[in-house]
Amino acid sequence: MDTIKLSVHEREETGNGPARRLRAQGLIPGVTYGKDKDATSISVALDDLKAAMTHGHNVVLELDFGKAAKGAKSAKGKAKGTRYAVVKQLQFHPTRRHLLHVDLHEIDLAVEIEAPVTIELLGIPAGQADGGVLEWERREVVVRALPGDIPAMLELDVSGLMIGHHLSMGALTVPDGVTVVDDPDILIVALVPPRVEQVVAEAVEETAEPEVIGSQKSEE
Structure with missing residues (x-):
């Protein structure tokens, strides 16, 4: 160590x-x-x-x-x-x-401790090609290990994510001697559909007529 x-x-x-x-x-x-x-x-x-x-x-x-x-x-x-x-x-x-x-x-180097460890994401979700939006909910995980075995970070591969899929703490791979303390069901990342409000707003902008400012000239 x-x-x-x-x-x-x-x-x-x-x-x-x-x-x-x-x-x-x-x-x-x-x-x-x-x-x-x-x-x-x-x-x-x-x-x-x-x-x-x-x-x-x-x-x-x-x-x-x-x-x-x-x-x-x-x-x-x-x-x-x-x-x-x-x-x-x-x-x-x-x-x-x-x-x-x-x-x-x-x-004490012979006694386990708990410590927060940064989660690093690897790859680009496959579902982003279909408009999926990656939501990153948790950027750290609490682990327990001997002081010399606490990793500097843990990596999570998100390249296989499709729209509607997610990864939780239970998906993390940890080295021997390291235990994840956090609940395995805690959400880390999810790939969600594009927000409907954004799609509708863009469609309205494309089809809306130019607004006329001021009163129309009356016919004599």
Whole structure:
């Protein structure tokens, strides 16, 4: 199993002021927590976190606790050891979309976890040639597996879909050791007929006479 090492720093100071100072240094405030584990306030370099996330949202991170960043007070006396985590939540500014905070969920590599996995569609539905419209209802599926076995994504082939056909969670093929948690009857995609309103509107536009604006000249 591949893991990505991520350097993090424990910190004592919390609140908006210290968080702003960290971001000004290119650091992101965050927290680690897990089952039977106390929450630990941390900071992490934004560039390091971005690089780790290129390996997928469910990448397993090996947390490397180092010295506190300049200007951030380090917590004392915490047990280090090798600690692993996955990204639980990323918080962004509502308008500027800047990353504000990261939550890391500490895990045991020998214990299964549940995680959302992206669904990628493959192919073009055969029924689109007859005017079918693809409706994509669910773009993620929740699976259960050991942390190192969580797939980056799951693929679903839609090329055989005809109008009136659909595919649900039960149609997903998952690797060995991975279990789909979601109900197998939950709809993922469906190929539906073109909407009647659209067809009627197009027909009306083609047959309608030009509208005359203004009053007709009267005969004398």
